[in-house]
Amino acid sequence: YFYYLDRIKKLFTYLNDLRKHVLKKYVYTINHKRIAINYLYFSMVTGLSGAALATMIRLELAHPGSPFFKGDSLRYLQVVTAHGLIMVFFVVVPILFGGFANFLIPYHVGSKDVAYPRLNSIGFWIQPCGYILLAKIGFLRPQFWRYYDKTSFSFPFLEKMKYNQYKEYKNDYLFYLDFLKKEITDDHSFFWKARKVIKLPQYSVFSFVPLKLMMWKTMINY
Template sequence: GSKDVAFPRLNSIGFWIQPLGFILVAKVAFLRSQYWHYYDKTSFFLPVLEKIKKRSVFQSLAENVGLNYNPFFLDDSYFFYNWRSRKSVKLNNYENFSFNPLKLLFAESVIFFPDSFWYLADKVSSSRRRKVYFTKCSNRALTASGWTMITPLSSQTKYTGVGAQDILLFSVVLAGVSTTISFTNLLITRRTLISPGLRNRRVLIPFVTIAILLTLRMLAIVTPVLGAAVIMILLDRHWQTAFFDFTYGGDPILFQHLFWFFGHPEV
Protein backbone atom coordinates (compact mmCIF):
# COMPACT_ATOMS: atom_id res chain seq x y z
CA GLY A 1 0.00 0.00 0.00
CA SER A 2 0.92 3.63 -0.22
CA LYS A 3 2.72 5.39 2.59
CA ASP A 4 0.77 7.68 4.88
CA VAL A 5 3.92 9.61 5.84
CA ALA A 6 7.24 10.19 4.11
CA PHE A 7 9.23 8.14 6.63
CA PRO A 8 7.05 5.51 8.37
CA ARG A 9 9.86 4.14 10.53
CA LEU A 10 10.83 7.63 11.67
CA ASN A 11 7.20 8.22 12.54
CA SER A 12 7.21 5.13 14.76
CA ILE A 13 10.40 6.26 16.50
CA GLY A 14 8.98 9.70 17.24
CA PHE A 15 5.73 8.18 18.47
CA TRP A 16 7.31 5.76 20.95
CA ILE A 17 9.86 8.21 22.37
CA GLN A 18 7.10 10.38 23.80
CA PRO A 19 5.74 7.75 26.26
CA LEU A 20 9.25 7.46 27.69
CA GLY A 21 9.06 11.10 28.74
CA PHE A 22 5.69 10.57 30.39
CA ILE A 23 7.00 7.49 32.22
CA LEU A 24 9.93 9.51 33.56
CA VAL A 25 7.58 12.23 34.81
CA ALA A 26 5.48 9.58 36.56
CA LYS A 27 8.68 8.14 38.05
CA VAL A 28 9.11 11.32 40.08
CA ALA A 29 6.04 10.44 42.16
CA PHE A 30 7.46 7.02 43.05
CA LEU A 31 10.92 8.07 44.23
CA ARG A 32 11.41 6.90 47.80
CA SER A 33 12.08 10.11 49.65
CA GLN A 34 11.86 8.52 53.10
CA TYR A 35 15.40 7.21 52.69
CA TRP A 36 16.72 10.63 51.82
CA HIS A 37 19.00 12.34 54.35
CA TYR A 38 21.21 15.39 54.15
CA TYR A 39 23.69 13.80 56.53
CA ASP A 40 24.43 10.44 58.01
CA LYS A 41 22.53 10.44 61.27
CA THR A 42 24.53 7.61 62.78
CA SER A 43 27.74 9.63 62.52
CA PHE A 44 26.47 12.33 64.88
CA PHE A 45 27.36 10.69 68.17
CA LEU A 46 26.36 11.98 71.56
CA PRO A 47 29.34 12.14 73.92
CA VAL A 48 29.08 9.48 76.59
CA LEU A 49 31.59 10.94 79.04
CA GLU A 50 32.97 14.40 79.68
CA LYS A 51 36.47 14.10 78.26
CA ILE A 52 37.81 17.32 79.75
CA LYS A 53 37.82 15.75 83.21
CA LYS A 54 39.35 12.53 81.95
CA ARG A 55 42.15 14.40 80.24
CA SER A 56 43.41 15.95 83.45
CA VAL A 57 43.24 12.62 85.28
CA PHE A 58 45.24 10.70 82.69
CA GLN A 59 47.66 13.59 82.29
CA SER A 60 48.53 13.47 85.98
CA LEU A 61 48.67 9.67 85.89
CA ALA A 62 51.11 9.74 82.99
CA GLU A 63 53.35 12.19 84.84
CA ASN A 64 53.31 10.15 88.07
CA VAL A 65 54.19 6.81 86.47
CA GLY A 66 57.00 8.43 84.52
CA LEU A 67 55.55 8.35 81.01
CA ASN A 68 57.25 10.99 78.93
CA TYR A 69 54.77 13.05 76.97
CA ASN A 70 56.18 13.12 73.48
CA PRO A 71 53.94 15.34 71.34
CA PHE A 72 55.24 13.74 68.17
CA PHE A 73 53.64 10.42 69.10
CA LEU A 74 50.65 11.59 71.13
CA ASP A 75 49.46 14.77 69.46
CA ASP A 76 47.46 14.25 66.31
CA SER A 77 48.44 17.68 64.96
CA TYR A 78 51.79 16.15 63.98
CA PHE A 79 50.09 13.40 62.07
CA PHE A 80 49.85 13.82 58.30
CA TYR A 81 46.14 12.94 58.34
CA ASN A 82 44.78 15.58 60.67
CA TRP A 83 41.04 15.03 60.94
CA ARG A 84 39.13 18.31 60.86
CA SER A 85 36.03 18.96 62.86
CA ARG A 86 32.63 19.16 61.22
CA LYS A 87 31.59 22.61 60.14
CA SER A 88 27.96 22.14 61.17
CA VAL A 89 28.77 21.12 64.76
CA LYS A 90 29.01 24.14 67.04
CA LEU A 91 30.28 22.93 70.41
CA ASN A 92 32.89 24.28 72.76
CA ASN A 93 35.95 22.08 73.29
CA TYR A 94 34.98 20.06 70.26
CA GLU A 95 38.30 18.23 70.10
CA ASN A 96 37.79 16.89 73.62
CA PHE A 97 34.58 15.05 72.82
CA SER A 98 34.13 11.66 71.24
CA PHE A 99 32.16 13.13 68.35
CA ASN A 100 34.70 11.95 65.83
CA PRO A 101 35.51 8.23 65.88
CA LEU A 102 38.66 8.69 63.80
CA LYS A 103 40.45 10.46 66.65
CA LEU A 104 40.56 7.15 68.50
CA LEU A 105 43.21 6.01 66.03
CA PHE A 106 45.81 8.28 67.65
CA ALA A 107 47.80 7.48 70.76
CA GLU A 108 46.61 10.65 72.48
CA SER A 109 43.01 9.59 72.05
CA VAL A 110 43.69 6.12 73.44
CA ILE A 111 45.42 7.47 76.57
CA PHE A 112 43.18 10.40 77.39
CA PHE A 113 39.85 9.08 76.08
CA PRO A 114 39.46 5.50 77.35
CA ASP A 115 36.07 4.50 75.91
CA SER A 116 36.42 3.17 72.37
CA PHE A 117 32.80 2.26 71.65
CA TRP A 118 32.56 4.69 68.73
CA TYR A 119 35.44 2.97 67.00
CA LEU A 120 33.12 0.01 66.48
CA ALA A 121 30.19 2.29 65.67
CA ASP A 122 32.24 3.91 62.93
CA LYS A 123 32.41 0.61 61.07
CA VAL A 124 28.63 0.44 60.92
CA SER A 125 28.39 4.12 60.08
CA SER A 126 30.87 3.98 57.20
CA SER A 127 29.11 1.03 55.58
CA ARG A 128 25.73 2.71 55.99
CA ARG A 129 27.02 6.04 54.71
CA ARG A 130 27.68 4.59 51.27
CA LYS A 131 24.10 3.37 51.02
CA VAL A 132 22.71 6.70 52.16
CA TYR A 133 24.85 8.53 49.62
CA PHE A 134 23.54 6.32 46.83
CA THR A 135 19.93 7.03 47.71
CA LYS A 136 20.78 10.71 48.11
CA CYS A 137 21.82 10.80 44.46
CA SER A 138 18.37 9.51 43.49
CA ASN A 139 16.10 12.06 45.08
CA ARG A 140 16.48 15.37 46.89
CA ALA A 141 14.15 18.34 47.30
CA LEU A 142 11.97 16.98 44.48
CA THR A 143 10.92 19.57 41.88
CA ALA A 144 11.05 22.67 44.05
CA SER A 145 11.33 24.92 40.99
CA GLY A 146 7.70 24.53 39.92
CA TRP A 147 6.26 23.41 36.60
CA THR A 148 7.96 26.30 34.77
CA MET A 149 11.39 25.07 35.99
CA ILE A 150 12.32 28.59 36.97
CA THR A 151 16.00 29.45 37.30
CA PRO A 152 18.16 29.64 39.36
CA LEU A 153 16.14 27.12 41.40
CA SER A 154 16.27 24.49 38.68
CA SER A 155 19.80 25.27 37.46
CA GLN A 156 21.57 24.72 40.80
CA THR A 157 21.72 21.54 42.83
CA LYS A 158 21.85 23.76 45.91
CA TYR A 159 18.11 24.42 45.60
CA THR A 160 16.89 21.34 43.72
CA GLY A 161 19.09 18.36 44.36
CA VAL A 162 20.08 15.59 42.00
CA GLY A 163 17.08 13.38 41.36
CA ALA A 164 13.56 14.41 40.49
CA GLN A 165 14.53 17.72 38.89
CA ASP A 166 16.95 16.01 36.53
CA ILE A 167 14.33 13.41 35.62
CA LEU A 168 11.87 16.18 34.79
CA LEU A 169 14.42 18.02 32.66
CA PHE A 170 15.38 14.87 30.79
CA SER A 171 11.72 14.02 30.15
CA VAL A 172 11.24 17.47 28.59
CA VAL A 173 14.21 16.76 26.32
CA LEU A 174 12.65 13.44 25.29
CA ALA A 175 9.32 15.12 24.57
CA GLY A 176 11.13 17.73 22.48
CA VAL A 177 12.99 15.06 20.50
CA SER A 178 9.72 13.21 19.87
CA THR A 179 7.99 16.39 18.73
CA THR A 180 10.89 17.37 16.48
CA ILE A 181 10.97 13.99 14.76
CA SER A 182 7.21 14.00 14.27
CA PHE A 183 6.77 17.50 12.85
CA THR A 184 9.80 17.10 10.61
CA ASN A 185 8.32 13.92 9.20
CA LEU A 186 4.93 15.54 8.65
CA LEU A 187 6.38 18.65 7.01
CA ILE A 188 8.41 16.50 4.62
CA THR A 189 5.29 14.44 3.97
CA ARG A 190 3.35 17.56 3.05
CA ARG A 191 6.11 18.65 0.68
CA THR A 192 6.79 15.29 -1.02
CA LEU A 193 3.52 13.34 -0.96
CA ILE A 194 1.18 16.21 -1.80
CA SER A 195 -1.20 15.86 -4.72
CA PRO A 196 0.14 17.35 -7.96
CA GLY A 197 -1.09 20.89 -8.48
CA LEU A 198 -2.51 21.28 -4.96
CA ARG A 199 -1.75 24.80 -3.71
CA ASN A 200 -3.25 26.70 -0.82
CA ARG A 201 -4.18 29.73 -2.92
CA ARG A 202 -5.77 27.73 -5.74
CA VAL A 203 -7.68 24.99 -3.92
CA LEU A 204 -10.03 25.46 -1.00
CA ILE A 205 -8.57 23.08 1.60
CA PRO A 206 -10.10 22.52 5.06
CA PHE A 207 -9.29 25.01 7.79
CA VAL A 208 -8.10 22.20 10.07
CA THR A 209 -5.49 21.22 7.50
CA ILE A 210 -4.24 24.79 7.29
CA ALA A 211 -4.12 25.02 11.11
CA ILE A 212 -2.12 21.80 11.41
CA LEU A 213 0.33 22.99 8.78
CA LEU A 214 0.86 26.33 10.51
CA THR A 215 1.21 24.57 13.87
CA LEU A 216 3.90 22.27 12.53
CA ARG A 217 5.85 25.20 11.12
CA MET A 218 5.54 27.06 14.40
CA LEU A 219 6.72 24.03 16.38
CA ALA A 220 9.73 23.79 14.09
CA ILE A 221 10.73 27.27 15.27
CA VAL A 222 10.03 27.12 19.00
CA THR A 223 10.70 23.50 20.03
CA PRO A 224 14.50 23.57 19.53
CA VAL A 225 14.62 26.72 21.67
CA LEU A 226 13.03 24.94 24.64
CA GLY A 227 15.26 21.91 24.16
CA ALA A 228 18.36 24.10 24.10
CA ALA A 229 17.23 25.93 27.25
CA VAL A 230 16.68 22.67 29.15
CA ILE A 231 20.06 21.34 28.04
CA MET A 232 21.63 24.59 29.27
CA ILE A 233 20.04 23.96 32.69
CA LEU A 234 21.51 20.45 32.76
CA LEU A 235 24.92 21.89 31.86
CA ASP A 236 24.62 24.41 34.69
CA ARG A 237 23.70 21.66 37.14
CA HIS A 238 26.37 19.10 36.34
CA TRP A 239 29.07 20.59 34.10
CA GLN A 240 29.85 23.86 35.91
CA THR A 241 28.61 26.25 33.25
CA ALA A 242 26.98 29.56 34.20
CA PHE A 243 24.25 30.30 31.69
CA PHE A 244 21.70 31.12 34.40
CA ASP A 245 23.94 31.71 37.44
CA PHE A 246 24.05 35.45 38.12
CA THR A 247 27.02 34.97 40.48
CA TYR A 248 29.27 34.15 37.53
CA GLY A 249 27.73 36.49 34.99
CA GLY A 250 24.73 34.43 33.89
CA ASP A 251 21.18 35.66 33.45
CA PRO A 252 18.39 33.85 35.37
CA ILE A 253 15.74 35.75 33.38
CA LEU A 254 17.13 34.33 30.13
CA PHE A 255 15.49 30.97 30.76
CA GLN A 256 12.10 32.61 31.28
CA HIS A 257 12.42 34.30 27.89
CA LEU A 258 13.42 31.03 26.25
CA PHE A 259 10.70 29.07 28.04
CA TRP A 260 7.87 31.43 27.12
CA PHE A 261 9.20 31.83 23.59
CA PHE A 262 8.11 28.21 23.34
CA GLY A 263 5.20 28.37 25.79
CA HIS A 264 3.11 31.16 24.30
CA PRO A 265 3.04 29.94 20.66
CA GLU A 266 2.64 26.34 21.83
CA VAL A 267 -0.48 27.21 23.84
Protein backbone atom coordinates (compact mmCIF):
# COMPACT_ATOMS: atom_id res chain seq x y z
CA TYR A 1 0.00 0.00 0.00
CA PHE A 2 2.73 2.48 0.97
CA TYR A 3 4.72 1.52 -2.12
CA TYR A 4 1.89 2.47 -4.48
CA LEU A 5 1.15 5.58 -2.43
CA ASP A 6 4.78 6.66 -2.78
CA ARG A 7 4.70 6.01 -6.54
CA ILE A 8 1.55 8.10 -6.91
CA LYS A 9 3.13 10.89 -4.88
CA LYS A 10 6.22 10.86 -7.11
CA LEU A 11 4.01 10.91 -10.20
CA PHE A 12 2.12 13.97 -9.00
CA THR A 13 5.39 15.66 -8.06
CA TYR A 14 6.76 14.98 -11.55
CA LEU A 15 3.61 16.30 -13.21
CA ASN A 16 3.70 19.43 -11.07
CA ASP A 17 7.34 20.07 -11.96
CA LEU A 18 6.57 19.45 -15.63
CA ARG A 19 3.67 21.90 -15.48
CA LYS A 20 5.88 24.59 -13.94
CA HIS A 21 8.59 23.94 -16.54
CA VAL A 22 6.16 24.15 -19.45
CA LEU A 23 4.51 27.30 -18.09
CA LYS A 24 7.85 28.99 -17.52
CA LYS A 25 9.36 27.93 -20.85
CA TYR A 26 6.42 28.44 -23.19
CA VAL A 27 3.65 30.47 -21.53
CA TYR A 28 5.43 33.03 -19.35
CA THR A 29 8.46 33.46 -21.60
CA ILE A 30 9.45 36.87 -22.95
CA ASN A 31 12.48 35.66 -24.90
CA HIS A 32 12.15 36.51 -28.58
CA LYS A 33 13.55 33.14 -29.74
CA ARG A 34 11.08 31.18 -27.63
CA ILE A 35 8.20 33.38 -28.77
CA ALA A 36 9.26 32.76 -32.38
CA ILE A 37 9.14 29.01 -31.73
CA ASN A 38 5.68 29.44 -30.20
CA TYR A 39 4.58 31.19 -33.39
CA LEU A 40 5.87 28.27 -35.46
CA TYR A 41 4.14 25.69 -33.26
CA PHE A 42 0.91 27.65 -33.42
CA SER A 43 1.15 27.91 -37.21
CA MET A 44 1.70 24.15 -37.45
CA VAL A 45 -1.50 23.47 -35.49
CA THR A 46 -3.59 25.96 -37.46
CA GLY A 47 -2.01 24.71 -40.68
CA LEU A 48 -3.31 21.22 -39.96
CA SER A 49 -6.83 22.56 -39.50
CA GLY A 50 -6.53 24.59 -42.70
CA ALA A 51 -5.24 21.53 -44.56
CA ALA A 52 -8.21 19.52 -43.30
CA LEU A 53 -10.60 22.15 -44.65
CA ALA A 54 -8.71 22.20 -47.97
CA THR A 55 -9.07 18.41 -48.19
CA MET A 56 -12.81 18.72 -47.65
CA ILE A 57 -13.03 21.31 -50.43
CA ARG A 58 -11.07 19.12 -52.87
CA LEU A 59 -13.18 16.07 -52.09
CA GLU A 60 -16.34 18.06 -52.71
CA LEU A 61 -14.99 19.30 -56.05
CA ALA A 62 -13.96 15.77 -57.05
CA HIS A 63 -17.21 14.14 -55.92
CA PRO A 64 -20.05 16.67 -55.57
CA GLY A 65 -22.53 15.80 -52.86
CA SER A 66 -19.92 14.31 -50.53
CA PRO A 67 -20.93 13.46 -46.94
CA PHE A 68 -19.11 16.54 -45.63
CA PHE A 69 -21.59 19.00 -47.16
CA LYS A 70 -24.54 16.83 -48.28
CA GLY A 71 -25.36 19.18 -51.14
CA ASP A 72 -25.47 22.27 -48.91
CA SER A 73 -23.90 25.12 -50.89
CA LEU A 74 -23.85 27.50 -47.91
CA ARG A 75 -21.88 25.02 -45.86
CA TYR A 76 -19.38 24.69 -48.70
CA LEU A 77 -18.93 28.47 -48.87
CA GLN A 78 -18.48 28.54 -45.11
CA VAL A 79 -15.61 26.07 -45.34
CA VAL A 80 -14.01 28.03 -48.19
CA THR A 81 -14.17 31.25 -46.16
CA ALA A 82 -12.81 29.63 -43.01
CA HIS A 83 -10.00 27.97 -44.98
CA GLY A 84 -8.92 31.27 -46.51
CA LEU A 85 -8.97 33.13 -43.19
CA ILE A 86 -7.01 30.40 -41.41
CA MET A 87 -4.33 30.01 -44.06
CA VAL A 88 -3.71 33.75 -44.45
CA PHE A 89 -4.10 35.18 -40.95
CA PHE A 90 -3.18 32.16 -38.82
CA VAL A 91 -0.56 30.32 -40.91
CA VAL A 92 1.27 32.60 -43.35
CA VAL A 93 1.29 35.80 -41.26
CA PRO A 94 2.40 34.14 -37.97
CA ILE A 95 5.19 32.23 -39.72
CA LEU A 96 6.59 35.17 -41.69
CA PHE A 97 6.08 38.10 -39.34
CA GLY A 98 5.82 36.29 -36.03
CA GLY A 99 8.26 33.42 -36.33
CA PHE A 100 11.04 34.52 -38.67
CA ALA A 101 10.85 38.22 -37.81
CA ASN A 102 10.98 37.54 -34.07
CA PHE A 103 13.94 35.25 -34.50
CA LEU A 104 16.00 37.19 -37.05
CA ILE A 105 15.39 40.93 -36.64
CA PRO A 106 16.93 41.27 -33.13
CA TYR A 107 20.08 39.60 -34.50
CA HIS A 108 19.91 41.80 -37.57
CA VAL A 109 19.94 45.02 -35.52
CA GLY A 110 22.55 43.66 -33.09
CA SER A 111 20.28 43.48 -30.05
CA LYS A 112 19.72 40.84 -27.39
CA ASP A 113 15.93 41.13 -27.53
CA VAL A 114 13.10 43.30 -28.81
CA ALA A 115 12.29 46.67 -27.27
CA TYR A 116 9.16 45.52 -25.40
CA PRO A 117 9.41 41.79 -24.63
CA ARG A 118 6.15 41.62 -22.68
CA LEU A 119 4.30 43.42 -25.45
CA ASN A 120 5.79 40.92 -27.87
CA SER A 121 4.50 38.05 -25.72
CA ILE A 122 1.03 39.60 -25.50
CA GLY A 123 1.04 39.98 -29.28
CA PHE A 124 1.55 36.24 -29.62
CA TRP A 125 -1.24 35.28 -27.21
CA ILE A 126 -3.68 37.43 -29.16
CA GLN A 127 -3.28 34.96 -32.03
CA PRO A 128 -4.72 31.87 -30.25
CA CYS A 129 -7.58 34.00 -28.91
CA GLY A 130 -8.41 35.11 -32.44
CA TYR A 131 -8.21 31.55 -33.71
CA ILE A 132 -10.55 30.29 -30.98
CA LEU A 133 -13.00 33.07 -31.81
CA LEU A 134 -12.83 32.17 -35.50
CA ALA A 135 -13.39 28.49 -34.73
CA LYS A 136 -16.35 29.44 -32.56
CA ILE A 137 -18.15 31.71 -35.01
CA GLY A 138 -16.66 30.69 -38.36
CA PHE A 139 -19.24 28.01 -39.06
CA LEU A 140 -22.39 29.86 -38.05
CA ARG A 141 -24.97 30.21 -40.78
CA PRO A 142 -25.25 31.89 -43.16
CA GLN A 143 -21.77 32.79 -44.33
CA PHE A 144 -20.57 33.49 -47.84
CA TRP A 145 -17.15 33.52 -49.44
CA ARG A 146 -16.81 37.17 -48.48
CA TYR A 147 -18.54 38.69 -45.49
CA TYR A 148 -18.73 42.38 -46.40
CA ASP A 149 -21.97 44.08 -45.43
CA LYS A 150 -22.71 45.23 -48.96
CA THR A 151 -22.28 41.78 -50.53
CA SER A 152 -23.71 39.57 -47.80
CA PHE A 153 -26.49 39.49 -45.24
CA SER A 154 -26.16 41.40 -41.98
CA PHE A 155 -26.14 39.06 -39.01
CA PRO A 156 -24.55 39.37 -35.55
CA PHE A 157 -21.84 36.88 -36.46
CA LEU A 158 -20.58 39.24 -39.19
CA GLU A 159 -19.75 41.82 -36.54
CA LYS A 160 -17.91 39.15 -34.57
CA MET A 161 -15.94 38.15 -37.64
CA LYS A 162 -14.92 41.76 -38.24
CA TYR A 163 -13.95 42.13 -34.59
CA ASN A 164 -11.81 39.01 -34.91
CA GLN A 165 -10.03 40.45 -37.95
CA TYR A 166 -9.48 43.78 -36.20
CA LYS A 167 -7.90 41.86 -33.33
CA GLU A 168 -5.44 40.27 -35.75
CA TYR A 169 -4.61 43.68 -37.24
CA LYS A 170 -4.00 45.07 -33.74
CA ASN A 171 -1.62 42.20 -33.01
CA ASP A 172 0.36 42.92 -36.19
CA TYR A 173 0.44 46.65 -35.46
CA LEU A 174 1.81 46.14 -31.93
CA PHE A 175 4.36 43.70 -33.33
CA TYR A 176 5.72 46.12 -35.94
CA LEU A 177 5.60 49.06 -33.53
CA ASP A 178 7.86 47.09 -31.19
CA PHE A 179 10.48 46.54 -33.89
CA LEU A 180 10.17 50.12 -35.14
CA LYS A 181 11.03 51.42 -31.68
CA LYS A 182 13.95 49.00 -31.46
CA GLU A 183 15.32 50.19 -34.81
CA ILE A 184 15.11 53.85 -33.77
CA THR A 185 16.54 53.65 -30.25
CA ASP A 186 18.95 50.71 -30.26
CA ASP A 187 22.59 51.79 -30.51
CA HIS A 188 24.32 48.51 -29.59
CA SER A 189 25.23 47.73 -33.17
CA PHE A 190 28.48 49.06 -34.64
CA PHE A 191 26.74 49.93 -37.92
CA TRP A 192 23.68 51.40 -36.22
CA LYS A 193 23.75 54.69 -38.10
CA ALA A 194 24.03 53.04 -41.50
CA ARG A 195 21.30 50.55 -40.66
CA LYS A 196 19.09 53.33 -39.39
CA VAL A 197 19.33 55.13 -42.73
CA ILE A 198 18.92 52.01 -44.87
CA LYS A 199 16.44 49.88 -42.94
CA LEU A 200 14.28 52.37 -41.07
CA PRO A 201 12.11 53.43 -44.05
CA GLN A 202 10.97 49.90 -44.87
CA TYR A 203 10.29 49.12 -41.20
CA SER A 204 8.28 52.34 -40.98
CA VAL A 205 6.16 51.35 -43.98
CA PHE A 206 5.53 47.85 -42.65
CA SER A 207 4.66 49.23 -39.21
CA PHE A 208 1.68 51.15 -40.54
CA VAL A 209 0.43 48.53 -43.01
CA PRO A 210 -1.96 46.86 -40.49
CA LEU A 211 -3.44 50.24 -39.51
CA LYS A 212 -4.03 51.08 -43.17
CA LEU A 213 -5.68 47.71 -43.69
CA MET A 214 -8.02 48.39 -40.79
CA MET A 215 -8.95 51.80 -42.25
CA TRP A 216 -9.50 50.28 -45.70
CA LYS A 217 -11.64 47.50 -44.24
CA THR A 218 -13.77 50.05 -42.39
CA MET A 219 -14.24 52.13 -45.55
CA ILE A 220 -15.43 49.07 -47.50
CA ASN A 221 -17.87 47.94 -44.81
CA TYR A 222 -19.37 51.27 -43.85
